[in-house]
Amino acid sequence: MLYLYDGALNVPNILKDWYEQEEKNNYGAFIPFVGTVRSEDEIDGLSFDLYEPILKSWFKAWQKKAEKKSAIIKMAHSRGDVMLHESSYIAAVFSPKRRAALEFINEFVEDFKASAPIWKYDLRNGNRIYAIDRSTAIKGSGILGDKK
Amino acid sequence: MLYLYDGALNVPNILKDWYEQEEKNNYGAFIPFVGTVRSEDEIDGLSFDLYEPILKSWFKAWQKKAEKKSAIIKMAHSRGDVMLHESSYIAAVFSPKRRAALEFINEFVEDFKASAPIWKYDLRNGNRIYAIDRSTAIKGSGILGDKK
């Protein structure tokens, strides 16, 4: 399941809900990844835009990959502003086996960073500045660029 | 920190405590690994023996490794009986960066499985049967064996 929230995530509640949803379903390994806003470069926080239609189809493709390994994935992400030391992202895998779970969370989080249609802005003195230096062009980008 | 409990772990509470202990400490990534007892081979549950002196020194060595990467680790484990669908193990890393955190939890959990002085027993019809088939000889084992 994919959960989108306005503002920061309530991490303890989300982890509790997810654990309790699956605890009787015979998954031997549960690995959440929690992303929290760090204080660096004097930012006041981060802000996020999401494009839901493609985010949902991207997530659905990963759900199918998980299903093939008898695993499931869950993800929560913030929309809008998330201040310093608040959390904006949780991805989790539940899998029968440890090894598969560790590999899956790794691949999932890496592809999330490279492909999920989410844009990050630094909040700095009341401004919202696109974090282009930390952003990654989606695979296949540039097809409208000048071919000369 | 290393936390040892008699019986099953209260996973939501432990994750909440750990998250809240570190949320202001500027770690961008928090990755817990939760191990839960699966129903397989008709067991009723698992049971664990720990040898604390060596478990603590093994954990301390990993704390030092984490420190070198500006990360920290926490671990909780059960002593005694843990029944089906209850959890017996949580390992977690807090790290400034995602990549380092994913690598670290991976290495830590693998070494835990290979080296931590914990013995696992299947609970089956009131018997406690050493799970030798799933156990791993610690590196350097066999030095007292017959050299002939």
Add this chain to the structure above:
Amino acid sequence: MVRIEFLGPIQKEPLELQITNLNELAKILQDDKEMQEWLTNSAVAVNDTLICSSNHELKDGDKVSLLPPVCGG
């Protein structure tokens, strides 16, 4: 008509254009100085599916989205 939407940080209002493929869209957008860098680093979706060739045909009612570099988490 084909609707063109600019996502995330691309500060540009949607367009409605009479075009039949992505190459025509590329020519139109390349004339806009402010779009040139976005064109080199953005991905393109037609009706919310990512497309990897500019030869892709478009039909009346299609929606084209430009997705600049991403950074979730």
Add this chain to the structure above:
Amino acid sequence: MVRIEFLGPIQKEPLELQITNLNELAKILQDDKEMQEWLTNSAVAVNDTLICSSNHELKDGDKVSLLPPVCGG
């Protein structure tokens, strides 16, 4: 005297032995049929530090622990 402890699933009471290195311990334990498999798959710690050579010297008051194959988690 050196104290020998058998951890986890090895069902054996501790021993107190007058020995000066691990090779002597190996010889004594190899005479115990029930110990032979444990000897091939157990690690050895002296005073809670894992040891990788049977030439390790022992002194009065040392504690030797045998650690059979592990499986935490």
